[in-house]
Each structure stands twice: as C-alpha cells, then as structure tokens.
Amino acid sequence: MGSNAKGRAVMEVGADGVALITIINPPVNSLSFDVLRSLKATYEQALRRDDVRAIVVTGAKGKFSGGFDISSFKGKRMDTGEIEQRPGYVSMEILSDTVEAAKKPSVAAIDGIALGGGLEVAMACHARISTPTAQLGLPELQLGIIPGFGGTQRLPRLVGLSKALEMMLMSKPVKGEEAYSLGLVDAIVSPNELVNTARRWALEILDRRRPWVASLFKTDKIEPLGEAREIFKFARAQARKQAPNLTHPLVCIDVIEEGIVSGPRAGLLKEAEAFQVLMRSETSKSLIHIFFAQRGTSKVPGVTDIGLVPRRVKKVAILGGGLMGSGIATALILSNYPVILKEVNDKFLQAGISRVTANLQSRVKKGNMTQEKFEKTISLLKGVLDYESFKDVDMVIEAVIENVSLKQQIFSDLEKYCPPHCILASNTSTIDLNLIGERTKSQDRIAGAHFFSPAHVMPLLEIVRTKQTSPQVIVDLLDVGKKIKKTPVVVGNCTGFAVNRMFFPYTQAGLLLVERGTDLYQIDRAITKFGMPMGPFRLADLVGFGVAIATGMQFIENFPERTYKSMLIPLLQEDKRAGETTRKGFYVYDDKRRANPDPELKKYIEKSRSISGVAVDPKLVKLPEKDIVEMIFFPVVNEACRVLAEGIAVKAADLDIAAVFGMGFPPYRGGIMFWADTLGSKYIYSRLEEWSNSYGEFFKPCAYLAERASKGAPLVRNLKQFFFVYFLNIAMK
Numbered sequence: 211m212g213s214n215a216k217g218r219a220v221m222e223v224g225a226d227g228v229a230l231i232t233i234i235n236p237p238v239n240s241l242s243f244d245v246l247r248s249l250k251a252t253y254e255q256a257l258r259r260d261d262v263r264a265i266v267v268t269g270a271k272g273k274f275s276g277g278f279d280i281s282s283f284k285g286k287r288m289d290t291g292e293i294e295q296r297p298g299y300v301s302m303e304i305l306s307d308t309v310e311a312a313k314k315p316s317v318a319a320i321d322g323i324a325l326g327g328g329l330e331v332a333m334a335c336h337a338r339i340s341t342p343t344a345q346l347g348l349p350e351l352q353l354g355i356i357p358g359f360g361g362t363q364r365l366p367r368l369v370g371l372s373k374a375l376e377m378m379l380m381s382k383p384v385k386g387e388e389a390y391s392l393g394l395v396d397a398i399v400s401p402n403e404l405v406n407t408a409r410r411w412a413l414e415i416l417d418r419r420r421p422w423v424a425s426l427f428k429t430d431k432i433e434p435l436g437e438a439r440e441i442f443k444f445a446r447a448q449a450r451k452q453a454p455n456l457t458h459p460l461v462c463i464d465v466i467e468e469g470i471v472s473g474p475r476a477g478l479l480k481e482a483e484a485f486q487v488l489m490r491s492e493t494s495k496s497l498i499h500i501f502f503a504q505r506g507t508s509k510v511p512g513v514t515d516i517g518l519v520p521r522r523v524k525k526v527a528i529l530g531g532g533l534m535g536s537g538i539a540t541a542l543i544l545s546n547y548p549v550i551l552k553e554v555n556d557k558f559l560q561a562g563i564s565r566v567t568a569n570l571q572s573r574v575k576k577g578n579m580t581q582e583k584f585e586k587t588i589s590l591l592k593g594v595l596d597y598e599s600f601k602d603v604d605m606v607i608e609a610v611i612e613n614v615s616l617k618q619q620i621f622s623d624l625e626k627y628c629p630p631h632c633i634l635a636s637n638t639s640t641i642d643l644n645l646i647g648e649r650t651k652s653q654d655r656i657a658g659a660h661f662f663s664p665a666h667v668m669p670l671l672e673i674v675r676t677k678q679t680s681p682q683v684i685v686d687l688l689d690v691g692k693k694i695k696k697t698p699v700v701v702g703n704c705t706g707f708a709v710n711r712m713f714f715p716y717t718q719a720g721l722l723l724v725e726r727g728t729d730l731y732q733i734d735r736a737i738t739k740f741g742m743p744m745g746p747f748r749l750a751d752l753v754g755f756g757v758a759i760a761t762g763m764q765f766i767e768n769f770p771e772r773t774y775k776s777m778l779i780p781l782l783q784e785d786k787r788a789g790e791t792t793r794k795g796f797y798v799y800d801d802k803r804r805a806n807p808d809p810e811l812k813k814y815i816e817k818s819r820s821i822s823g824v825a826v827d828p829k830l831v832k833l834p835e836k837d838i839v840e841m842i843f844f845p846v847v848n849e850a851c852r853v854l855a856e857g858i859a860v861k862a863a864d865l866d867i868a869a870v871f872g873m874g875f876p877p878y879r880g881g882i883m884f885w886a887d888t889l890g891s892k893y894i895y896s897r898l899e900e901w902s903n904s905y906g907e908f909f910k911p912c913a914y915l916a917e918r919a920s921k922g923a924p925l926v927r928n929l930k931q932f933f934f935v936y937f938l939n940i941a942m943k
C-alpha cells in the first residue's frame with residue numbers, strides 16, 4: 211500500500227488464536243477503497259494463517275466505521291473504484307464470499323458508530339457485540355443512494371421487514387440497547403470489555419458453544435410472502451406521499467423485495483446494479499453536496515483556522531420573552547445552558563416563561579421528554595426584570611422588537627452591566643448591527659445571532675459579523691451553535707443578511723405575476739411541487755402581514771431599484787386580513803388551520819393591479835409550471851449572486867445551506883446555488899434579461915451573474931477566486 215493510501219486495516223494475532231482486525235481511517239474510519247482492499251487482503255491472510263482460529267473486526271479509537279467513504283463521490287471525477295468495474299465486488303466478493311462464507315468465525319466489536327457500509331461489514335460477521343451507546347444504522351437514503359454492501363438483504367433478515375424498512379427509509383440509526391432488543395447485535399457490554407468479549411465470543415462460535423450465523427441466509431425474522439407484500443405496499447405508499455419527487459426510496463423497496471421473493475443472492479445483485487445507477491444520480495450528487503456543505507459552514511477562513519479555541523459559555527441572558535426570545539431560551543436550556551430571561555414587566559415575563567414551559571411540555575406530551583427531564587430543564591430558566599444578575603453572564607442574546615433606538619439603548623445598558631468578555635448578540639433579522647452598537651465602545655464583541663422561528667425547532671443559525679466583530683466571538687458563537695444542535699452559517703452584515711435577503715424576491719416575484727394574471731394558488735402549487743414546504747403566499751400568511759410589510763419596507767429603503775412595490779398585502783391588511791393568525795390572508799383558515807383558497811381575493815388583486823397600473827398579460831395567465839418555478843426562483847438566484855459577490859457569504863455552499871435550513875429549499879436539489887448551476891448561468895441570465903425587458907428592473911440580472919454567464923462559468927466560485935475578488939473589492943473601497 212502506498213504512503214498516499216486513504217486508510218487501512220491492520221491485523222494483530224493474539225496468543226488465543228484470535229486475529230484482531232482494526233479499521234483505521236480517521237476521523238470516522240470510513241471505508242475508502244484503500245481500506246476495503248486492505249480489509250480484504252488482511253482477511254485473506256487471517257484465513258490462510260494456521261495460528262488464526264477466529265477473527266474480531268473493530269474500528270480504531272472507539273468508532274467502528276461511519277460507512278463508505280463518501281468523499282470519493284465528490285467533485286467531477288468520482289473515484290468509484292471497483293464498484294464501477296465489478297458490481298457487487300464488495301457485497302459479494304468481499305463480504306459474502308470472503309467474510310461470511312469463511313471457515314473461521316468473525317465477530318464485530320462495535321463502539322461509537324456502525325453506519326452504512328460500517329454496519330454492512332458488521333452484519334456480514336457471524337455475531338456482533340456492541341456498547342450500549344453505539345449508533346447502528348443504514349442512513350444511505352439521506353445521501354440519495356441505497357445500502358450497497360448487502361445491507362438491503364441482511365438487515366431485514368436480522369430485525370424483520372418492518373423495522374428494517376423504517377431504519378432505511380427514515381435513515382434512522384438505533385442505539386446499541388435497541389439493537390440488542392431487535393436482534394441486530396448479540397450482546398451489549400461496556401467499552402472496556404468490548405474487544406475481549408468479542409474474542410471470547412468468536413472462539414465460542416468456533417467451539418459450537420454459540421450459534422454460527424450467516425445473516426444472509428437467516429429466515430426466521432422474515433414475514434411470510436403474503437404479509438411481506440402488504441408491508442411493501444404500505445411502505446411504497448408512504449414513500450410516495452412523503453417524498454413525491456424522489457425515486458431512490460422506491461428503488462430501495464424494490465431491491466429488498468427482490469431478495470425476499472427471489473432469494474438473497476438475487477437481491478444482492480439487484481442491490482449492486484441499483485447502487486451503481488443511484489450514485490451517479492443528480493439527487494445523490496445534490497444530497498452529498500449538502501452533507502459536506504453542512505459540515506463546511508463551520509470552517510471560516512481567517513476565523514476558524516487561526517488557532518482560536520472556543521471559550522466556555524456558562525450562562526446566557528436573553529432579552530425579550532416573545533416568540534423568538536422564548537424559542538431561543540428553549541433551545542439553550544434544552545442543551546443545558548443556564549438562561550436568564552429578562553422582560554420589562556411581570557406580565558410579559560410570565561408570558562415568556564409560559565411559552566418556554568409550553569415548548570417543553572409539548573415534548574413531554576409527544577413522549578419525547580420525561581417529566582423528570584422537563585423539571586430539570588425548566589429549572590435552568592430564571593426570569594428577571596432588571597440587569598442585576600447580568601454581572602456574570604458570558605453571552606447575551608437580544609430578541610426584542612425591531613426598533614433601532616430601543617436596541618441602541620439596550621446595547622448601551624448591556625455594556626454597563628455585563629462583564630467585559632461577554633458576547634453581545636442581537637437576534638435582529640434586518641437591522642444593521644453597526645447601527646445597533648453605535649452607542650457603545652464594544653463593537654468587537656457585537657454580533658448577530660439570527661434564529662429562525664420557531665427558534666427551538668428550526669435548524670439554522672445565522673451568525674452575523676461586522677467588520678469589527680472579533681474572530682474569537684465568532685468561534686464562541688459557532689461552538690454554542692453546535693452545542694444547541696443548530697447548523698450555523700457565518701455571514702456579513704447587510705439588510706436581511708443571507709436568508710432574508712436572498713428570499714425577499716420570493717414573495718415579490720409572486721406578487722408581480724399575480725398582478726399580471728397568474729393564478730395565485732397555481733403559483734403556490736407549482737412551488738410546493740418543486741419541493742418547497744410552502745409557496746410564497748402560504749408562507750406570507752404564516753409569517754403574518756405585519757412582519758411582511760415591516761421587512762418589505764427595509765428592502766424598499768435599501769434596494770429601491772429592484773423591489774417590486776405591490777399594494778396587495780397592505781390592501782388585505784387594511785381589511786383585517788393579516789395572515790393565518792387572523793384566519794384570513796391569501797387563504798382562509800378553518801378551525802383545524804387548514805388553508806383554503808378564497809374567491810374573494812379576486813377583488814383585492816384587481817384593486818392592487820390598478821394601483822400598480824399594470825395589465826393582465828395573456829402569456830402569464832397560462833404560465834406553465836416550469837416557468838412559474840423559474841420566474842419565482844431566478845430572482846432569488848440573482849440576489850444570492852449579489853450576496854456572494856459582495857462577500858456577505860464566504861462561499862456559495864453556505865448559501866445552499868442557508869436556503870435549505872432557513873427556507874426549506876429541497877436538499878435533494880442541492881441548495882439554491884447548486885441547483886442554479888445545474889441549469890447553467892447562461893440560461894438563467896438570458897431568462898432574467900428577457901423578463902427584465904418585459905417586466906422591469908425587478909428581474910435585471912446583476913453584474914456577477916452577467917460576468918459568469920458571459921464566460922459560461924458556473925455561479926459557484928472556488929475559494930481562491932472568492933478571495934481575489936473579496937480583496938479587490940476592499941482595495942477599491
């Protein structure tokens with residue numbers, strides 16, 4: 211094996227005659243082709259050697275294996291090695307014919323993780339011993355592929371069809387304890403007993419004191435054929451309902467069924483063929499991009515690569531117990547941070563505490579939290595009416611209403627009452643942070659911590675830095691973000707930051723189309739069919755028109771040339787139709803909060819059309835779905851290009867994550883910029899240009915998009931190009 215090898219498997223033979231094979235490929239012992247080749251060679255050696263009687267497979271440093279090395283799928287030149295040339299090479303030649311069919315028994319010793327290919331290796335062994343906390347699962351579907359090393363055949367035979375389908379279709383791992391009760395592992399032991407127990411177990415199998423099981427040929431857990439067919443039918447219906455745009459869940463079900471109907475060998479062959487096709491699919495490329503992009507958001511050049519270590523945040527204060535403040539408090543106490551919640555009077559304070567309590571209680575009701583855990587968690591929250599207890603807080607998050615002078619007053623108070631190291635963060639969604647901190651001398655510790663509502667549920671956290679914010683503060687916020695299980699994205703300071711700024715044209719494009727004759731409900735249908743959780747109008751109803759008008763004003767003020775000014779929302783608001791909370795907005799809502807179209811809307815549309823002075827355009831009345839999608843999303847892409855060109859986002863992949871986790875953009879399309887690049891900059895530019903000629907400035911392509919289109923280049927720039935332009939911009943300012 212060359213010195214550039216990506217991981218290896220090593221073998222150590224003990225005096226007991228057990229060969230301990232350890233997978234080594236940090237950080238998660240993924241199965242690269244080098245590891246797989248080395249595993250095969252080591253195995254063959256163990257099988258040849260007379261002093262080896264049995265084999266134990268494990269992973270280095272307390273992690274069995276995180277599965278196939280998915281970085282080999284990344285980029286244009288996929289390293290798909292032997293999988294490409296010999297379908298079934300790993301699942302049949304290595305795992306079935308070498309490991310499972312061996313004349314010497316193998317036992318997997320599992321700690322930490324056994325995911326995807328990792329669990330597939332373990333399932334080919336003749337027994338599995340696990341620690342109680344290890345995670346075992348086949349999460350391949352979340353990457354747009356299916357298990358490809360025999361998992362579709364072995365898991366149902368070990369745990370039964372229904373549970374196997376659930377684990378695969380939901381990409382949901384189980385802990386060691388549950389794996390034991392399911393029959394996926396044969397014993398649970400503590401980490402320090404793991405390898406020795408596995409060694410003994412392997413020798414006992416050899417001596418026939420324990421069963422020698424080849425999982426691939428087990429039948430006792432498999433349901434009779436008639437029952438199995440019913441289970442498949444139900445699973446297909448569920449998959450179609452939950453992911454109508456995705457085919458790989460259905461392929462997974464087909465592959466499992468093949469094994470049940472025609473036998474496991476036929477199942478393995480079908481699995482190998484399907485795996486080959488799926489790993490080249492757009493869906494898988496998109497989802498694997500999202501996997502790495504999500505991990506890449508916490509790598510910020512000039513911040514996370516300069517040796518800073520996150521400081522310990524022991525106590526956090528939150529100002530404002532409204533919807534956002536109480537959601538943020540909930541997220542923090544759920545991750546064991548003691549929180550002080552400050553309000554201006556007792557009534558508001560009690561309301562804030564009640565909101566946090568209700569957030570937690572809903573978990574108890576759903577069975578996701580015990581009463582004991584509830585008591586412990588809520589005890590971390592303390593309500594206050596003054597700054598007295600702010601003297602030892604390490605971080606403050608301000609979450610009061612969007613009022614500049616109020617926020618300025620608060621920050622100047624915070625400077626007085628908080629210790630000098632304390633991070634001063636604002637949850638503002640639009641206001642310039644420099645303005646908020648104008649009355650302080652603490653600009654270096656002021657940052658944005660922009661949560662999305664409901665803050666204890668939505669996964670995104672926008673961390674906003676100004677030119678003065680110190681890298682240490684960003685490193686600390688990234689750490690807190692990770693601890694409260696958010697996906698953080700670090701962005702620069704501007705109106706709307708990344709998410710709201712990119713998506714402000716989303717509703718506006720809808721309004722422009724509706725005033726020119728496109729059916730409003732048809733727009734929402736086309737957009738949800740594309741994969742968004744809600745179309746622009748249903749979303750506006752949910753957010754509420756008060757917020758929509760306030761943020762709209764910010765955009766009119768800052769980007770007047772490209773803000774579409776429609777009176778439709780203010781007209782509805784005037785008539786006390788302010789969205790879902792008033793049970794009337796673009797839709798009407800019944801008692802169960804179901805949204806229904808409202809024929810009354812026609813009159814408001816006609817009125818706003820006449821105020822805008824535009825006429826119905828016959829071309830837009832019968833707009834095909836594809837065009838609706840493009841007319842709504844290309845302006846979003848255009849704004850995302852500006853955000854990137856201005857250096858507000860460090861990399862395009864961060865915008866993909868911001869769109870997926872902040873707006874629910876379908877991850878299987880890879881995020882907004884990744885999706886745009888699948889269509890091509892030239893195409894997007896030409897369409898925007900055409901619409902801007904017909905419908906005005908709102909669609910005008912920005913300079914960055916024009917430049918990329920003229921070169922036929924993708925919108926995604928590599929980091930080297932980014933820094934060149936970024937520093938050029940700074941030099942020119």
Ligand SMILES: C[C@H](O)CC(=O)SCCNC(=O)CCNC(=O)[C@H](O)C(C)(C)COP(=O)(O)OP(=O)(O)OC[C@H]1O[C@@H](n2cnc3c(N)ncnc32)[C@H](O)[C@@H]1OP(=O)(O)O
Nearest residue numbers: 238240276277278279280281325326327349357358359505
């Ligand atoms: C043929 C087979 O059936 C096909 C397969 O096996 S496909 C792979 C199936 N396995 C998976 O889907 C597991 C994916 N990984 C994960 O869910 C999580 O990374 C994990 C639970 C293993 C660890 O989580 P956590 O401790 O939070 O660390 P996390 O930051 O996610 O990962 C650590 C590093 O390992 C990398 N990594 C994780 N799994 C990897 C994998 N399967 N291949 C390559 N790299 C991987 C991550 O990219 C990250 O790299 P970085 O430090 O350079 O950013």
